[in-house]
Amino acid sequence: MLFWPLITATGVLLLCRRLYYELTLGAERRRFMKQYGCKPITKIQGWDPIFGLDIVISVVRSYANNTVLQKTARMLKEYRNTIRLSFSGLPIIMTIEPENIKYMLALSFNDWELGKPRRERLGKLAGKAIFTTDGKDWEHSRALLRPNFIRKQYQDLIALEVHVQHLVDLIPKNGETVDLQEMFLRFTIDSATELLFGKSCESLLPDSSTPVNFANAFDSALLELRNQEKWGPLGRYFISDKPFQRHMKNTDEFIYGYIHAAIARQRQSKLFDKTAGERYVFLDELAKESQNPKVLRDEIISVLIAARDTTATLMSNLWFTLARQPEVWAKLHAEISLLCGEIPTHEQLKDMKYLRWCLSETLRLWPPVNFNGRMAVRDTWLPLGGGADRKSPIFVPKGQEVFWSTYALQRRKDIYGPDAEEFRPERWESIRPHWEYIPFSGGPRICIGQQFALTEAAYVTVRLVQNFPIIEHRDPKPWTEHITVVTSSKYGTQVGLRRG
Numbered sequence: 001m002l003f004w005p006l007i008t009a010t011g012v013l014l015l016c017r018r019l020y021y022e023l024t025l026g027a028e029r030r031r032f033m034k035q036y037g038c039k040p041i042t043k044i045q046g047w048d049p050i051f052g053l054d055i056v057i058s059v060v061r062s063y064a065n066n067t068v069l070q071k072t073a074r075m076l077k078e079y080r081n082t083i084r085l086s087f088s089g090l091p092i093i094m095t096i097e098p099e100n101i102k103y104m105l106a107l108s109f110n111d112w113e114l115g116k117p118r119r120e121r122l123g124k125l126a127g128k129a130i131f132t133t134d135g136k137d138w139e140h141s142r143a144l145l146r147p148n149f150i151r152k153q154y155q156d157l158i159a160l161e162v163h164v165q166h167l168v169d170l171i172p173k174n175g176e177t178v179d180l181q182e183m184f185l186r187f188t189i190d191s192a193t194e195l196l197f198g199k200s201c202e203s204l205l206p207d208s209s210t211p212v213n214f215a216n217a218f219d220s221a222l223l224e225l226r227n228q229e230k231w232g233p234l235g236r237y238f239i240s241d242k243p244f245q246r247h248m249k250n251t252d253e254f255i256y257g258y259i260h261a262a263i264a265r266q267r268q269s270k271l272f273d274k275t276a277g278e279r280y281v282f283l284d285e286l287a288k289e290s291q292n293p294k295v296l297r298d299e300i301i302s303v304l305i306a307a308r309d310t311t312a313t314l315m316s317n318l319w320f321t322l323a324r325q326p327e328v329w330a331k332l333h334a335e336i337s338l339l340c341g342e343i344p345t346h347e348q349l350k351d352m353k354y355l356r357w358c359l360s361e362t363l364r365l366w367p368p369v370n371f372n373g374r375m376a377v378r379d380t381w382l383p384l385g386g387g388a389d390r391k392s393p394i395f396v397p398k399g400q401e402v403f404w405s406t407y408a409l410q411r412r413k414d415i416y417g418p419d420a421e422e423f424r425p426e427r428w429e430s431i432r433p434h435w436e437y438i439p440f441s442g443g444p445r446i447c448i449g450q451q452f453a454l455t456e457a458a459y460v461t462v463r464l465v466q467n468f469p470i471i472e473h474r475d476p477k478p479w480t481e482h483i484t485v486v487t488s489s490k491y492g493t494q495v496g497l498r499r500g
């Protein structure tokens, strides 16, 4: 009996709500759109336009087939660079227009933040620190970390050389197959812990089970997070959080060991390791500002994620390619031979043009951070993507998430030419891209460790080429994506190296 009156009352309520919206916020938004010349943005219409379950299924399948990057790039090309879609009930805009990205990251920086979804997703791993905060909290984190990256010591090549020696010792000299990706991950955790804690965890040394266990726990935690993320907001309802928590506990145990030691040092006011020639210890510097173990843990783990996987991925992808492109290897080898086997200085590294091109080209084709995004904190707009020709501005309501795929952007043929998918370092002789090339992001939140990463990758490459002038690839499979917080090579970098 109550059914029809209830339905009618609900209908009237919804109508009133709509009318109220049209007369207030709706009217204001129409004025805004008119003012900025915004035109509608194309929406992907699948069989579930409301919750986007069709998209969720397609994404989960792409994860299973390791084709997320390619499929996203294809979709963005098909829809001409900017689209709207619903993913697990979440309305999303995706764009690979450099102008839009520049607008979000730099020109209208204050209209955007990382957003609650990212805070929640990444916050599980990194807590409250530079990767998960906005506004004053982020400014505080950035100010805390920044000085450590402008100090000369972080580019200490002698410190890197110690780890290079361990790496060289571990690589078979007789051409036996070795997975360089795994080695580089160990290398970067050793150099990152040295930078952060003042003492490397030395995972490249034989009998190094603790750091290797830590690294495995860290990797497993990242993987669990990825497994939840691929389902979008739905993931939290049916993917258990327990394995993630277990791996995080093991990771934290390792990190807290260093943190408590740093706090104890701070309390005893023995901040500087004078014997090491006034070398700064990142964690000790942070401990001057805060002696709250959780605060230190969050900042440290953020930098650890940022420093380890990204740089290891850059080096692995470069070596993956070097093993397959003998002509590139030959040119790089020739450039490095000019050092006559000497250890390079900073200046010499900077002058190695072909090496720099190789690194830029690797970061273009395989950017370690593939997906990134921001959320609008107020009603705003983006310059491109509206209308049939996608050349008009688009309206972005408050709370809307906008994502970009760096992989798809940096492979656009209309920007990089018909050979955009090819690894051709020489292209860097003539191109000076701006917002079309953003492996380190841009604007005020640009990667803080860019120079550290490039120096490290360049140095390790030079030293390995000097030690192993002969390389063979040992894996017929093409490069295949493996997505966690960064995107690496699923089957690693299987090569054989020889001393010649």
Ligand code: HEM
Residues within 6 Å of the ligand: 130, 131, 142, 145, 302, 303, 306, 307, 308, 310, 311, 314, 367, 368, 369, 372, 438, 439, 440, 441, 444, 445, 446, 447, 448, 449, 450, 452, 453
């Ligand atoms: C090839 C290596 C690297 C790549 C491709 C890379 C890429 C990026 C990207 C794309 C961002 C921006 C993330 C965003 O917009 O949300 C970022 C931020 C950041 N990176 Fe890197 N990164 C690399 C190496 C490093 C290293 C070695 C460190 C530290 C030692 C580092 C520390 C950071 C930090 C702290 C941030 C946060 C900056 C902020 O939000 O203010 N990165 N990185």
